[in-house]
Amino acid sequence: MRTSVLQTKKLSKSYGEGANQFFALKNIDLDIKKGEFTAIMGPSGSGKSTLLNMLSGLDKPTSGEVTLDGIHLSHCNESQITQLRRDNIGFIFQLFNLIPVLTAEENVTLPILLAGKKDKSVNKKANDLLQLLGIGRLASSYPSEMSGGQQQRVAIARALIMEPSIVLADEPTGSLDTKTGNDILTILRHFCDTKNQSLIMVTHDANVASHAHRIVFMKDGELAGDIQLTATPKVNLSHITKRLEDVYA
Numbered sequence: 342m343r344t345s346v347l348q349t350k351k352l353s354k355s356y357g358e359g360a361n362q363f364f365a366l367k368n369i370d371l372d373i374k375k376g377e378f379t380a381i382m383g384p385s386g387s388g389k390s391t392l393l394n395m396l397s398g399l400d401k402p403t404s405g406e407v408t409l410d411g412i413h414l415s416h417c418n419e420s421q422i423t424q425l426r427r428d429n430i431g432f433i434f435q436l437f438n439l440i441p442v443l444t445a446e447e448n449v450t451l452p453i454l455l456a457g458k459k460d461k462s463v464n465k466k467a468n469d470l471l472q473l474l475g476i477g478r479l480a481s482s483y484p485s486e487m488s489g490g491q492q493q494r495v496a497i498a499r500a501l502i503m504e505p506s507i508v509l510a511d512e513p514t515g516s517l518d519t520k521t522g523n524d525i526l527t528i529l530r531h532f533c534d535t536k537n538q539s540l541i542m543v544t545h546d547a548n549v550a551s552h553a554h555r556i557v558f559m560k561d562g563e564l565a566g567d568i569q570l571t572a573t574p575k576v577n578l579s580h581i582t583k584r585l586e587d588v589y590a
């Protein structure tokens with residue numbers, strides 16, 4: 342039995358007051374295991390991004406609780422949450438949020454720099470990750486010199502470099518062609534299966550979701566279904582396994 346890494350208990354989020362009160366999330370009970378790749382699907386406005394914001398502590402729930410690695414977020418002050426987020430969570434936002442004046446490599450190493458952990462191996466690790474994601478030759482390029490899909494891959498490398506226990510992703514392959522998207526999802530799935538990393542990914546695309554272990558459906562702020570996918574994805578991992586071993590040597 343896998344252990345839990347992230348749990349919510351009766352998590353609710355409302356906006357507005359009185360007659361105008363609107364619940365974006367209603368009593369969400371969710372249990373995410375270590376190494377689990379969970380896809381979240383649901384119509385526009387169903388609360389997917391709101392849920393990610395609560396899970397990461399970026400926004401506070403109206404009621405209910407989020408527990409990350411056994412720590413109740415509601416018991417933490419702002420600086421504790423910032424540190425928890427920095428050390429435990431990797432983000433891949435829909436908009437990539439790259440720093441325009443930094444190169445791809447510098448963008449990727451930034452989280453390590455901010456955590457005060459930089460040493461010589463970090464640059465190699467950043468380059469290996471960029472290579473793994475198919476954009477090694479762009480390490481010295483600036484975001485303005487890259488396509489949207491290339492920038493998205495830099496953002497993915499930046500989310501992975503700290504080896505966080507959880508990665509939260511909002512449509513991480515939305516800007517990529519099908520083949521590149523499938524390759525990246527294969528890599529992300531492999532990180533879950535071999536590094537015990539948990540990934541929670543919002544997507545509107547059933548093919549993208551098919552890479553996950555589990556799909557959680559949302560509707561009108563509520564959980565509307567939860568299915569386990571038993572079949573392993575029909576992809577050949579051998580060509581990337583070696584690279585992964587290099588990156589995490």
Ligand SMILES: Nc1ncnc2c1ncn2[C@@H]1O[C@H](COP(=O)(O)OP(=O)(O)OP(=O)(O)O)[C@@H](O)[C@H]1O
Nearest residue numbers: 356357364365383384385386387388389390391392
């Ligand atoms: N700051 C806010 N103030 C008021 N309502 C909000 C706010 N943020 C989100 N909402 C509402 O909460 C609901 C859920 O929004 P959310 O962004 O979580 O949807 P989503 O499922 O991510 O949709 P999409 O697939 O379009 O990204 C929506 O009806 C939205 O209008």
Ligand SMILES: [Mg+2]
Nearest residue numbers: 389390391511
């Ligand atoms: Mg959204």
